[in-house]
Structures are given as C-alpha cells and as structure tokens.
Amino acid sequence: MLTKDDKLKDGLQLLMDNYWVLRSVSPKEYQFLRSMEKDLRQIISDKFGWRVYFHTDFIKLEKIPVEPEAWMGMLSFEEPMDYALFCCGLAFFEEKDIKEYFLLSHICEEILESYPGTPKVDWLNYNHRKSLIRVIKKMLDLHLIETIDGDMKRFLFEEDAEVLYVTTVYARYFMRPYPQNIYDYAHWSDLIEDETLDNENAQRHLVYKKLFMQPQLLRGEVSEADFYYIRNQRPSIEHFAERYSEYHLELYKDVAMLVMHENKAKSVSFPSNKALDDILLHLMALVRKKDFSVDAHGEIHLSTGQWDDLMDELIAIYQYGWSKEYRDKKKDALDVAIVQHGKSWGFLEREVTGICIYPTFARFAGKYSLNEKKEVEK
Incomplete structure (x- = not known):
C-alpha cells in the first residue's frame, strides 16, 4: 500500500x-x-x-520557467509560423461556445484576417497548409477540438478541403491568465518577471524551478548568492527531491543537477538509446583524457583547431560502432549534429572562436565494452 x-x-x-x-x-x-x-x-x-x-x-x-529554452517548445512544431497559427487558432476559439461546430474553412478565413506576421498567410502555399496541419494536429492532441467529419490530410493537397470540428470545454483554458492586461506588457520577458515581483521566496522558487526544469544549473549562469543558496540548503533540497520525486541532487563546484538512478518517469533523460547520445558519451570520454585548461567557472574553451582535432580523433576511435546514419555523415554534418544535440542538453555550445564545453560534460563518459567490439568485428 x-x-x-x-x-x-x-x-x-x-x-x-x-x-x-x-x-x-x-x-x-x-x-x-x-x-x-x-x-x-x-x-x-x-x-x-x-x-x-x-x-x-x-x-x-502552470510550469512557468525562469528562462525559456528552445527545447521547451512544442516538439511537433517546425517553424515560427506554426506558433503564430496556433495563437490565431486560440483567438478564434475565444469567440466560440463550448461544443460549437465549425468548418476548417472558417478557421482558415479567421487566420487570414488575424495573422500578424509577414509575409501574409496564403493557403495556396503548400508549406503554409502543411504548417496549419501541424497546428490542427496539436490542437487535437491537446483535446482543444475534436474531429466530427472529414480528413485534415486532404488539406495538404486541396486548399478547399473541408473538415468539421467541434470545440471542447478545454479550448478556452489552454492560455494561462495573466496578473494584468497582456497589452500592458512591453516585452515577453515581462510576463515571466511579473511572476516574481515582490516575492520574498523568489530565490528558493528560482533554484527549484531551474533544478527541476533544466538539465543542470551552472554556477556561471546564476548569481553567486543563488549558487550559495544551493550549497547552504543542500540537505533540504536533497530531502525534498528524494521524498517527492525520483531525483537525487548532485552538487559539484561549478554545477548542480538532479539525476535519476533509473528512468521511471516520462521525462526525456540523458543518456537514452539515441545514437547521438552514444556519440556524446564517446566525446566525453575523449575530453576526460585531455589536459585542457579550465576557467574559473569550470568551462573549457576550445579553439576551432582544437575542436577540429578532437572531432578527427572521435571519428577515428569510435565511428566504426555507430549507426549507419552517423557512420556515413560527413565530418561537417556530424559536427553540426553533435553541437546542436550537446547544446540542447547544456553540455557545450559554439562560440565565435570555437567551442565552449560546460562542466556538466565531465559528469558522463562512455566507451565500447569488449563484447561490443567483438560484435562489430564480426
């Protein structure tokens, strides 16, 4: 029990x-x-x-982050237009009653009138129709609307295709209410800052939000007072994490993070069974063996030449065991894939002069087992 x-x-x-x-x-x-x-x-x-x-x-x-990150968006969306069309759709629902029927052509007409971006929406444009299909699919996944009759896929090839939908009780509750009129905010960042104004517990809330919503909390990205709070309140944070979640606090000189010993939650975790995760683990093992200089925040700054040499060594040592997709990639394409994936986890980032490797990178490493090597050799 x-x-x-x-x-x-x-x-x-x-x-x-x-x-x-x-x-x-x-x-x-x-x-x-x-x-x-x-x-x-x-x-x-x-x-x-x-x-x-x-x-x-x-x-x-309402899981409002301290700072929005690219990976916090809707993963099925591919273009800024997707988000703009989604917001136009939400505005359309504001004028609808619960369980009110509407046609695809109705929301298309409304979007033509309300879309704020340039160039304007043109339903004769294949990519614009494809964007709306992604948006409608997301609305269905969120149960904002339900399909009564028709197939949205037809809209991909026929701009005059019709589908009958009905709004649900949830359509009006997707957007969160704001403390004041949204038109009173000068910038999107004000929406987040308004949550913490005059809040005596702001520091605690910031630390817990960052720890639970981000892969890591770097000392170089917060104030010294915030990182000192983590050190000072470590027993309390550890107790809360282990009592009310599957996470365990790990605290180092330059980074704090919550980790799971077993992935029991639905959360996306690193490492997973993705091929790029394996490649990052191999890269981490290589970096561990090097004698790179580390700055005051535990970061390693590699020149373009140093990074290029590291990529060559990575390919020479580990490429034979990668999936075909990454074995066949050219070095430049592999470079882009590794940096993009590493950045999404807060491991590394491209700079003007090269690559910055963050202290979280030192937490992991991976290499082929003897059995894996024998299997590849066969």
Whole structure:
C-alpha cells in the first residue's frame, strides 16, 4: 500500500509530466490528484511558486520557467509560423461556445484576417497548409477540438478541403491568465518577471524551478548568492527531491543537477538509446583524457583547431560502432549534429572562436565494452 509521501510523489510527477490532466480522458488520474489537492497546492506553492488549477474538468500545473529554452517548445512544431497559427487558432476559439461546430474553412478565413506576421498567410502555399496541419494536429492532441467529419490530410493537397470540428470545454483554458492586461506588457520577458515581483521566496522558487526544469544549473549562469543558496540548503533540497520525486541532487563546484538512478518517469533523460547520445558519451570520454585548461567557472574553451582535432580523433576511435546514419555523415554534418544535440542538453555550445564545453560534460563518459567490439568485428 502506498504511503502518503509515495502518493504525493506520484501526484507531483503526474503534474510535471503532463500539460494538464483531463477528467474525461484520465478519470482515475484526475481523482487521484483531487484526493491530494490541499497537500499538492502547498508543496507546489512553497517550493516553486507555481499556480495549480483544480477545475471541474481538468487539473493543470502552470510550469512557468525562469528562462525559456528552445527545447521547451512544442516538439511537433517546425517553424515560427506554426506558433503564430496556433495563437490565431486560440483567438478564434475565444469567440466560440463550448461544443460549437465549425468548418476548417472558417478557421482558415479567421487566420487570414488575424495573422500578424509577414509575409501574409496564403493557403495556396503548400508549406503554409502543411504548417496549419501541424497546428490542427496539436490542437487535437491537446483535446482543444475534436474531429466530427472529414480528413485534415486532404488539406495538404486541396486548399478547399473541408473538415468539421467541434470545440471542447478545454479550448478556452489552454492560455494561462495573466496578473494584468497582456497589452500592458512591453516585452515577453515581462510576463515571466511579473511572476516574481515582490516575492520574498523568489530565490528558493528560482533554484527549484531551474533544478527541476533544466538539465543542470551552472554556477556561471546564476548569481553567486543563488549558487550559495544551493550549497547552504543542500540537505533540504536533497530531502525534498528524494521524498517527492525520483531525483537525487548532485552538487559539484561549478554545477548542480538532479539525476535519476533509473528512468521511471516520462521525462526525456540523458543518456537514452539515441545514437547521438552514444556519440556524446564517446566525446566525453575523449575530453576526460585531455589536459585542457579550465576557467574559473569550470568551462573549457576550445579553439576551432582544437575542436577540429578532437572531432578527427572521435571519428577515428569510435565511428566504426555507430549507426549507419552517423557512420556515413560527413565530418561537417556530424559536427553540426553533435553541437546542436550537446547544446540542447547544456553540455557545450559554439562560440565565435570555437567551442565552449560546460562542466556538466565531465559528469558522463562512455566507451565500447569488449563484447561490443567483438560484435562489430564480426
């Protein structure tokens, strides 16, 4: 039988892993969270400063980051237009009642009128139609709308294709409410800053948000006072993480991070079974063997020449065991793939003069086992 702490751990993870929990889709999970409403509210407010909404039809934790990152977006979206069309769609739903029917052509006409970007939307443009298809699919995944009749795929090839949809009760609740009129904000960053103004617990909330929402918290990216807070409050943070999550705090001179000994959650973790994760592990093993100089924040700054030599060595030693996709990649393409993937995890980043390797990079390393080598040789 689960203890109260076990239930709160599962409840908090459920809120962290999902944009929202819908009563009509996940009734057991909804009731499970409802039974712990008071305790969850207290924990979330105390440690993160976030709002959690317990609505008749859904439960939603507003996970507002300290700083937005590229990987925090909608993974199925490919272009800025996707986000603009999505927002236009939300504005369209504001004028609709719950369970109101509408045609694809109706939302297309509304978007033509309200789309703020340039160039303007043109439904004769194949890429613009493809963008709307991604948006509609996301709206369906989020249960903002439901398909009644028709197939959206036809719109890819026929700009006058029709599909009948109906709005759901959730359509109006996707956007979070703001403390004041959105037109009063001068910049998007003000939306985040407004959450922490005059907040005596701002430092604690910042640290917990960063630890739970980002791969790592680097000493060079926060104030010394914030990093000192982690050192000073280490026992408390460790206790909270292990009591209410599957994570364990690891604290080093220049970096703090939460790690899982086993990947039990739905969260994306490193390393996974992706080929690029293996390549990064091999690169980490190579860097460990080098005698590169480290700056005051534990960062390694490699010149373009040093990075180029490292790539050559990586390919020479490890390429034979990679998947065909990466064995066949040219060096320049492999370079781009490694840097992009490494940046998404906060391991490294391209600079004007070369590559910056962050201290998190030293936490991992990987090499082929003897059995793997024998298997490849066969």
